[in-house]
Amino acid sequence: xxxxxxxxxxxxxxxxxxxxxxxxxxxxxxxxxxxxxxxxxxxxxxxxxxxxxxxxxxxxxxxxxxxxxxxxxxxxxxxxxxxxxxxxxxxxxxxxxxxxxxxxxxxxxxxxxxxxxxxxxxxxxxxxxxxxxxxxxxxxxxxxxxxxxxxxxxxxxxxxxxxxxxxxxxxxxxxxxxxxxxxxxxxxxxxxxxxxxxxxxxxxxxxxxxxxxxxxxxxxxxxxxxxxxxxxxxxxxxxxxxxxxxxxxxxxxxxxxxxxxxxxxxxxxxxxxxxxxxxxxxxxxxxxxxxxxxxxxxxxxxxxxxxxxxxxxxxxxxxxxxxxxxxxxxxxxxxxxxxxxxxxxxxxxxxxxxxxxxxxxxxxxxxxxxxxxxxxxxxxxxxxxxxxxxxxxxxxxxxxxxxxxxxxxxxxxxxxxxxxxxxxxxxxxxxxxxxxxxxxxxxxx
Ligand SMILES: Cc1cc2nc3c(=O)[nH]c(=O)nc-3n(C[C@H](O)[C@H](O)[C@H](O)COP(=O)(O)O)c2cc1C
Ligand code: SF4
Numbered sequence: 001x002x003x004x005x006x007x008x009x010x011x012x013x014x015x016x017x018x019x020x021x022x023x024x025x026x027x028x029x030x031x032x033x034x035x036x037x038x039x040x041x042x043x044x045x046x047x048x049x050x051x052x053x054x055x056x057x058x059x060x061x062x063x064x065x066x067x068x069x070x071x072x073x074x075x076x077x078x079x080x081x082x083x084x085x086x087x088x089x090x091x092x093x094x095x096x097x098x099x100x101x102x103x104x105x106x107x108x109x110x111x112x113x114x115x116x117x118x119x120x121x122x123x124x125x126x127x128x129x130x131x132x133x134x135x136x137x138x139x140x141x142x143x144x145x146x147x148x149x150x151x152x153x154x155x156x157x158x159x160x161x162x163x164x165x166x167x168x169x170x171x172x173x174x175x176x177x178x179x180x181x182x183x184x185x186x187x188x189x190x191x192x193x194x195x196x197x198x199x200x201x202x203x204x205x206x207x208x209x210x211x212x213x214x215x216x217x218x219x220x221x222x223x224x225x226x227x228x229x230x231x232x233x234x235x236x237x238x239x240x241x242x243x244x245x246x247x248x249x250x251x252x253x254x255x256x257x258x259x260x261x262x263x264x265x266x267x268x269x270x271x272x273x274x275x276x277x278x279x280x281x282x283x284x285x286x287x288x289x290x291x292x293x294x295x296x297x298x299x300x301x302x303x304x305x306x307x308x309x310x311x312x313x314x315x316x317x318x319x320x321x322x323x324x325x326x327x328x329x330x331x332x333x334x335x336x337x338x339x340x341x342x343x344x345x346x347x348x349x350x351x352x353x354x355x356x357x358x359x360x361x362x363x364x365x366x367x368x369x370x371x372x373x374x375x376x377x378x379x380x381x382x383x384x385x386x387x388x389x390x391x392x393x394x395x396x397x398x399x400x401x402x403x404x405x406x407x408x409x410x411x412x413x414x415x416x417x418x419x420x421x422x423x424x425x426x427x428x429x430x431x432x433x434x435x436x437x438x439x440x441x442x443x444x445x
Contacts, residue, residue, distance in 0.1 A: 063078030063082065068320065255318070403416070
């Protein structure tokens with residue numbers, strides 16, 4: 001039996017606002033069927049692409065739209081597609097990254113469960129753009145309901161002629177393989193994902209070569225996030241100019257934010273990039289304010305690997321540039337809110353425990369450093385901190401940041417560095433008084 005996520009969405013708003021598009025139909029209980037998807041205009045973009053567009057025109061259109069990857073790094077999607085070598089004799093592959101393991105992130109899950117054909121259509125268009133005839137979707141193994149829905153959608157897409165041989169009589173063949181992961185966070189990192197798809201251990205690869213040049217089975221491969229690909233049919237249908245006008249100048253389009261933690265109405269909200277973080281947390285249509293009407297203590301804005309924001313920093317737009325200006329990142333768009341009773345040392349302990357556990361162990365700074373960090377932070381949290389511990393933590397973080405094979409090392413230390421900078425007194429209180437100064441160690445009460 002698989003579990004369906006009853007997560008709150010702003011689909012009603014999306015249905016009446018023509019700028020929002022990813023969530024327009026996600027509350028329709030039949031949207032996951034090919035019949036309903038087609039009734040809502042589904043697969044028209046794929047038909048249009050195969051009938052009227054050359055691959056390079058598709059790439060150009062996606063480039064012009066300003067779409068940037070929604071998996072975390074925000075790299076321009078069309079530019080990435082353009083990196084696939086045109087003269088390579090090898091097959092090309094497209095892998096949709098549906099591993100979604102970043103703590104706090106649960107947006108791709110909703111798209112796959114409730115609008116799986118939208119994901120398949122985006123993947124198909126991306127595949128055509130890079131000359132791929134075999135595409136993969138790598139789904140987090142724990143997402144039983146997504147896997148069921150994607151398998152059903154795949155079957156229906158073949159039966160309806162959207163996938164398979166000579167699609168719509170165009171002469172283009174395209175197949176889809178659904179692959180389920182084994183529950184490792186690192187397998188969301190694109191090169192570890194490719195190793196895992198090949199049946200190897202999920203260890204990250206040293207780059208270069210980048211996957212676009214040498215990826216799956218040493219062939220040119222594009223790895224894209226579910227949300228990035230789901231935006232593509234809308235760009236084809238409504239045009240690059242329409243998409244570019246959404247959001248801000250450098251952060252085009254809409255984004256789904258997964259809002260969790262101490263808010264009254266946690267959920268997934270699709271908004272234009274640049275939308276106010278404060279409004280998302282406090283507005284009655286979104287987060288609805290802080291649980292128990294308590295004071296806000298801090299926010300992690302883009303998933304567990306992004307630096308904290310303090311209450312005076314939340315009056316900003318949710319876009320790639322504004323968050324960098326606040327020394328943080330948009331990441332995967334998972335916003336975790338903490339109220340005044342939260343022990344920041346406890347939060348950091350939970351995070352470093354996660355990253356230490358999920359480190360693939362290939363490089364020394366991450367493998368050893370995350371373990372040492374966890375030991376020291378656990379000691380401080382337990383009231384056994386020592387003088388000099390904070391300096392040792394800082395030194396360790398400095399020796400991990402930028403010195404690892406993949407960004408998991410950076411992800412592990414950036415929240416710690418920001419917590420030390422922004423909540424220093426709380427750490428010092430823990431060490432000096434051998435106890436915590438806030439009421440609860442459990443932030444989700
Ligand atoms: C440790 C780690 C975990 C990641 N997990 C995911 C994930 O679950 N889903 C995802 O799309 N990207 C994840 N990424 C980012 C991918 O490596 C890659 O950048 C992304 O899938 C590219 O797609 P995009 O350009 O459409 O964003 C992760 C990166 C790291 C370093
Ligand atoms: S940074 Fe960590 S997860 Fe990434 S390759 Fe090194 S050991 Fe593995």
